[in-house]
Amino acid sequence: MTQTMPRPVQAPARKNGAPGGPCAMVIFGASGDLTKRKLVPALYNLCRQELLPENFAVIGFARSEQTSEAFRRSMREDIKRFCDCTPDPGLWDWIENRIHYVRGDATQPESFQALRAQLSEVERDHGTKGNVLFYLATAPEHFGTIVSQLQAAGLTQEREGWRRVIVEKPFGRDLSSARALNEELRSVLSERQIYRIDHYLGKETVQNLLVFRFANGIFEPIWNRRYVDHVQITVAETVGVEGRAGYFDTAGTLRDMVPNHIFQLISLVAMEPPISFEANAVRDEQAKVLRAIQPMSEEEVLKLTVRGQYGAGRAGGKDLPDYRAEKGVAQGSSTETFAAMKLGIDSWRWKDVPFYLRVGKGLHARRTEIVVQFRRPPFSLFRDTSVEELTPNRLVVRIQPDEGIQLLFGAKIPGATMRLGTVDMDFRYQDHFGIEPATGYERLLYDAVLGDPTLFQRADMVEAGWSVVTPVLDVWSALPPRNFPNYAAGSLGPKEADALLERDGRRWYEPEPAAKP
Numbered sequence: 001m002t003q004t005m006p007r008p009v010q011a012p013a014r015k016n017g018a019p020g021g022p023c024a025m026v027i028f029g030a031s032g033d034l035t036k037r038k039l040v041p042a043l044y045n046l047c048r049q050e051l052l053p054e055n056f057a058v059i060g061f062a063r064s065e066q067t068s069e070a071f072r073r074s075m076r077e078d079i080k081r082f083c084d085c086t087p088d089p090g091l092w093d094w095i096e097n098r099i100h101y102v103r104g105d106a107t108q109p110e111s112f113q114a115l116r117a118q119l120s121e122v123e124r125d126h127g128t129k130g131n132v133l134f135y136l137a138t139a140p141e142h143f144g145t146i147v148s149q150l151q152a153a154g155l156t157q158e159r160e161g162w163r164r165v166i167v168e169k170p171f172g173r174d175l176s177s178a179r180a181l182n183e184e185l186r187s188v189l190s191e192r193q194i195y196r197i198d199h200y201l202g203k204e205t206v207q208n209l210l211v212f213r214f215a216n217g218i219f220e221p222i223w224n225r226r227y228v229d230h231v232q233i234t235v236a237e238t239v240g241v242e243g244r245a246g247y248f249d250t251a252g253t254l255r256d257m258v259p260n261h262i263f264q265l266i267s268l269v270a271m272e273p274p275i276s277f278e279a280n281a282v283r284d285e286q287a288k289v290l291r292a293i294q295p296m297s298e299e300e301v302l303k304l305t306v307r308g309q310y311g312a313g314r315a316g317g318k319d320l321p322d323y324r325a326e327k328g329v330a331q332g333s334s335t336e337t338f339a340a341m342k343l344g345i346d347s348w349r350w351k352d353v354p355f356y357l358r359v360g361k362g363l364h365a366r367r368t369e370i371v372v373q374f375r376r377p378p379f380s381l382f383r384d385t386s387v388e389e390l391t392p393n394r395l396v397v398r399i400q401p402d403e404g405i406q407l408l409f410g411a412k413i414p415g416a417t418m419r420l421g422t423v424d425m426d427f428r429y430q431d432h433f434g435i436e437p438a439t440g441y442e443r444l445l446y447d448a449v450l451g452d453p454t455l456f457q458r459a460d461m462v463e464a465g466w467s468v469v470t471p472v473l474d475v476w477s478a479l480p481p482r483n484f485p486n487y488a489a490g491s492l493g494p495k496e497a498d499a500l501l502e503r504d505g506r507r508w509y510e511p512e513p514a515a516k517p
């Protein structure tokens with residue numbers, strides 16, 4: 001273990017919110033992609049916003065043989081590539097002086113003794129006061145081993161400071177493995193020490209859903225089965241499997257995106273108003289929604305779900321090969337790169353209001369959005385005019401890119417005849433607040449340092465999500481291999497996904513320019 005003494009660099013001045021208290025952050029999987037693409041840039045952004053504590057240190061833990069100096073050097077290069085800005089040398093020096101590295105093997109107790117020694121050093125040199133945030137950014141099969149080793153080395157006990165563990169996704173691959181992982185974690189840690197992260201909850205527009213619904217008086221009265229016809233959630237990506245076939249081909253889109261990211265979106269759209277903004281008050285209401293989503297019978301899975309796999313095409317300005325021809329994908333793989341389904345939430349508020357969702361890779365555009373479509377007026381006052389069809393009112397919450405909220409409604413097109421067009425009121429985040437470079441992890445890391453678990457998932461929420469998804473996975477895996485590909489990269493996805501809505505007399509919302517006179 002190598003360590004150089006920090007150079008005397010001025011800490012950035014504090015201007016905005018209060019930084020968290022002293023602490024060390026230990027990243028397991030420090031030489032992996034997540035660390036360089038998201039975690040270190042997020043730390044840099046927090047530093048820029050003056051939200052990191054003065055008494056702070058980062059310890060990278062990974063198997064590769066390197067010194068702290070070499071680790072710092074590689075982080076310095078990576079931050080230039082991944083921070084979406086030109087890093088300020090003064091700020092980066094401030095962080096770099098707090099970065100250390102421990103070479104270790106998660107199965108070896110000696111590695112955790114080395115970590116323990118390094119933690120004592122940073123406590124002495126950086127004044128981190130025994131508070132430690134452990135971040136499990138490794139492959140999921142190591143999660144259990146790491147927490148057991150942490151416990152065996154006495155590193156999970158809160159003697160002088162707090163000890164918290166952030167657990168990355170995937171959290172299990174079905175209900176039983178998620179339950180087993182929860183049990184494993186809770187045999188070592190108390191629930192209040194476990195922070196199950198879902199980076200969707202770090203996105204501004206996702207957090208804004210709570211503000212939009214509960215800090216405004218005008219939407220909540222119509223946010224129910226009486227006025228809402230249905231809800232659509234689209235998470236479209238243009239990218240393919242992007243060198244992650246090793247993980248993705250054994251997971252598939254449903255596991256990768258639905259029980260976590262998409263169910264977070266559904267729970268925030270559908271939850272009842274919590275009695276306060278306290279962590280458990282919010283999460284209780286989210287958990288109730290997840291428990292109210294009706295798991296499907298085998299027949300329903302066949303009728304109400306669609307899966308797809310992309311074939312060669314051009315998406316996001318790049319040529320993609322057949323998914324099955326991607327490096328690392330098993331020959332003749334039946335793994336889905338697209339999933340769509342119709343879900344029902346059995347609650348007084350949402351009974352009989354379908355929630356349609358579609359998610360996929362290799363699609364025509366990168367777009368994550370929630371569309372709340374309202375019922376049409378009870379009858380058309382304009383039926384004897386040339387107005388043939390009234391377009392329904394829609395509220396579109398754009399999560400990325402181009403974050404914002406848009407309300408679509410009908411308006412008379414000027415002229416002697418009665419003609420209607422769809423117009424909109426459009427709020428774009430960028431116009432009002434500007435956009436700061438962000439990875440989505442900043443808020444979550446900051447909250448974990450502060451000890452606020454509101455935006456992290458509880459065990460019951462994770463298990464409720466898997467309870468809905470597991471029956472679908474079971475039916476899909478029991479079916480004979482599909483005749484994939486069934487959609488071309490760069491398209492809107494498989495035709496069956498359109499049929500899923502058409503059967504109900506509905507269609508997916510595709511943004512189109514507002515009608516001009």
Ligand code: BG6
Nearest residue numbers: 169199237256257261368400440
């Ligand atoms: C990750 C998935 O959790 O989320 C990826 O594993 C996916 O497959 C990514 O591409 C999408 O995140 P974002 O923030 O780009 O929408």
